[in-house]
Amino acid sequence: MTVLEDYRESYRDARLTRTPNGVLEVIFHTDAGPLVWSERVHREFPRLFADIAADPENRVVILSGTGDVFCQDAVYDVWEDMDQSPYWDKLYVEGKRLLENLLNIEVPVIGAVNGPVGIHSELLALSDIVLATEDTTFSDAHVTLDMVPGDGVHIVWPMLLGPNRARYFLLTGEKLVAAEALRLGVVQEVLPRDQLLARARELADQLSRKSLLTLRGARVVLTQAIKRRLLDDLGYGLLFESRAAVRSISTPTDWTGREHLR
DSSP states (O other), rough: OHHHHHTTTTTTTTEEEEOOOOOEEEEBBBBBSEEEHHHHHHHHHHHHHHHHHHHHOSSEEEEEOOOOOEEEEOOOOOOOOSSHHHHHHHHHHHHHHHHHHHHHSSSEEEEOSSSBSSSTTTHHSSSEEEEETTTEOOOOTTGTTTTOOOOSSHHHHHHHHHHHHHHHHHTTTOOHHHHHHHHHOOOOEEOOOOHHHHHHHHHHHHHSOOOOHHHHHHHHHHHHHHHHHHHHHHHHHHHHHHHHHHHHHTTTGGSSSGGGTT
């Protein structure tokens, strides 16, 4: 059996706390600032989600970020290895487990999006309840960076936006503002920044009072169709993304810097 003490301090880019009524709060960060996507994050977050899923004391999970940005930067420091098969074998496995393990958390998940997100914007958008600040924007950087949008965004965003709008969103790098995300049903509430976590905690407390059977069962039945889509199509998208990435390794600076994502 996994308990919080086993994994609370295991992840450099996530701060974990839990209330007595079983609400686990996961605040993502990098060096106490907004999350920066990296090799370490890509490697560790699948394990983090697996640990959360394996802990029977978790009744509700809140996911959020740090500061006024959720995740807009990515830093990769292993370009000399990116044309090698073992590198992509590793990323293929991690990429599949990132979303699969997130959905294997069998209690309700509340995503509190604390600001713009252009790297893995699908992560918090996959939550059962999605809250956002008024200045939140959702975007996807793959095509902007000359990459195939294949590591789950090709599944998640068509499910959330519909096929035509999602293709426009992914191919153009559109920034979906909070008000429009609310209108389209991507988020359920838009709040001032100072009310975001308070509202997430209020909803989590409300849910935590239900029986564990209800909480687990609701999460399972409400995510089953998404998990089936991931099973069918996630690996296929990762394959095409890796082929495009190998071609792009001659310009590694394109992977860093906010100018590509703002």
